[in-house]
Amino acid sequence: MADKISNKQIFFNPFSKDNPVVVQVLGICSCLAVTAKLEPALVMGISVIAVLAFSNVIISLIRNTIPTNIRIIVQLVVVAALVIVVNQLLLAYAYDVSKQLSVFIGLIITNCILMGRLEAFAMGNKPWPSFLDGIGNGIGYAIILVIVGFFRELLGSGTLMGFQVIPQCFYEAGYVNNGLMILPPMALIVVACIIWAHRSWNKDLQEK
Amino acid sequence: MENLNLFIRSIFVDNMVFAYFLGMCSFLAVSKNVKTAFGLGVAVTFMLIVTLPINYLLENYVLKAGALVWLGDTFADVDLSFLSLIMFIAVIASMTQLVEMAVEKYSPSLYASLGIFLPLIAVNCAILGGSLFMQQRGFANAWTATCAGAGWGIGWLLAITAIAAIRERVASYSNVPAPLRGIGITFILCALMGIAFMSFLGIKL
Numbered sequence: 395m396a397d398k399i400s401n402k403q404i405f406f407n408p409f410s411k412d413n414p415v416v417v418q419v420l421g422i423c424s425c426l427a428v429t430a431k432l433e434p435a436l437v438m439g440i441s442v443i444a445v446l447a448f449s450n451v452i453i454s455l456i457r458n459t460i461p462t463n464i465r466i467i468v469q470l471v472v473v474a475a476l477v478i479v480v481n482q483l484l485l486a487y488a489y490d491v492s493k494q495l496s497v498f499i500g501l502i503i504t505n506c507i508l509m510g511r512l513e514a515f516a517m518g519n520k521p522w523p524s525f526l527d528g529i530g531n532g533i534g535y536a537i538i539l540v541i542v543g544f545f546r547e548l549l550g551s552g553t554l555m556g557f558q559v560i561p562q563c564f565y566e567a568g569y570v571n572n573g574l575m576i577l578p579p580m581a582l583i584v585v586a587c588i589i590w591a592h593r594s595w596n597k598d599l600q601e602k
Numbered sequence: 603m604e605n606l607n608l609f610i611r612s613i614f615v616d617n618m619v620f621a622y623f624l625g626m627c628s629f630l631a632v633s634k635n636v637k638t639a640f641g642l643g644v645a646v647t648f649m650l651i652v653t654l655p656i657n658y659l660l661e662n663y664v665l666k667a668g669a670l671v672w673l674g675d676t677f678a679d680v681d682l683s684f685l686s687l688i689m690f691i692a693v694i695a696s697m698t699q700l701v702e703m704a705v706e707k708y709s710p711s712l713y714a715s716l717g718i719f720l721p722l723i724a725v726n727c728a729i730l731g732g733s734l735f736m737q738q739r740g741f742a743n744a745w746t747a748t749c750a751g752a753g754w755g756i757g758w759l760l761a762i763t764a765i766a767a768i769r770e771r772v773a774s775y776s777n778v779p780a781p782l783r784g785i786g787i788t789f790i791l792c793a794l795m796g797i798a799f800m801s802f803l804g805i806k807l
Contacts, residue, residue: 419785422626423727466724467695474688482684497734500687504727506627578623579796586782586789593781600780 408534421507426581435543439536450528550575612753614802625728639766647755654751
């Protein structure tokens with residue numbers, strides 16, 4: 395590797411400093427659409443980690459044999475095959491969640507995180523660093539997904555993973571769930587708040 | 603009439619960006635100025651109009667359970683629907699490549715202005731999303747699928763042009779807090795536009 399980034403950095407950088415969602419701005423679509431509840435957000439995060447890690451390894455193994463002008467099609471086929479496996483697994487073992495996620499499992503294929511990492515990292519690195527990069531970026535993505543899902547479910551439905559956490563006496567005292575949080579546009583606002591907090595903390599990421 | 607209704611609904615009510623959040627990545631990355639945003643919007647619309655009927659025919663004559671019955675009775679219980687993702691993405695990727703070559707040959711000036719965006723379209727989730735929604739909803743025929751594709755495309759075009767126009771103004775006239783500059787404020791703008799678009803809910807022709 396040319397710039398001598400250690401494996402540890404490859405693994406930990408995407409958690410915060412190089413987060414795929416709030417810094418690289420990749421994979422926004424699914425991040426917004428599946429986060430109305432915590433459970434689908436968690437399943438989606440795990441699926442993306444799995445697909446990203448294995449597609450990174452596969453592409454990295456065959457990176458020297460792929461002709462450059464058809465590489466996008468090759469990458470898409472590898473990713474699509476992995477996504478089909480994940481989709482069938484979810485249909486078999488977590489049918490309800492896979493119904494909630496509907497087309498968004500299929501859309502992992504066109505999730506920009508995958509194409510972005512394959513292009514930027516796996517095409518130029520050995521399998522083991524690529525595997526770490528895939529896991530790291532997948533976890534970075536899942537962290538944001540879980541944070542957004544946590545706030546939207548807590549404020550929007552008063553539950554977490556389907557269990558009620560806001561005590562009944564609150565409701566009797568006049569507390570009302572904020573129905574706005576379940577609506578899709580609020581996901582954007584929550585992500586914007588995360589970006590705001592994250593960038594006031596890491597000043598060097600601020601744009602002019 | 604049915605199709606016109608679907609077309610209008612696809613533009614406003616089922617808007618790709620504001621109702622489903624599809625194609626957000628290129629939506630956020632390429633909306634810095636109106637001209638390029640419009641170019642990308644036209645390209646996406648075109649791809650949706652072309653790929654949706656192709657994928658519709660593929661779904662109904664090859665992939666669906668029992669769709670291969672026209673080959674003979676022995677194929678009546680073949681179900682290839684688990685292959686649909688890989689087939690759809692292959693159609694989209696190869697159509698993108700084809701369109702790129704055609705545009706390059708016949709209209710070099712358009713190619714020069716769109717050049718970079720054409721390969722990007724293959725990984726725009728709005729296009730694969732269109733095909734997956736088509737599969738989920740089971741449209742009546744290929745023409746209906748085309749109408750829905752056109753509606754989704756135009757809705758996307760509308761959204762990206764509008765947000766690009768707003769971003770141009772925001773960049774030059776307003777004093778946004780430093781941590782929110784650039785991508786942060788764009789998220790909030792999208793959210794407000796999304797709420798505005800929700801007022802179209804329940805529209806019927």
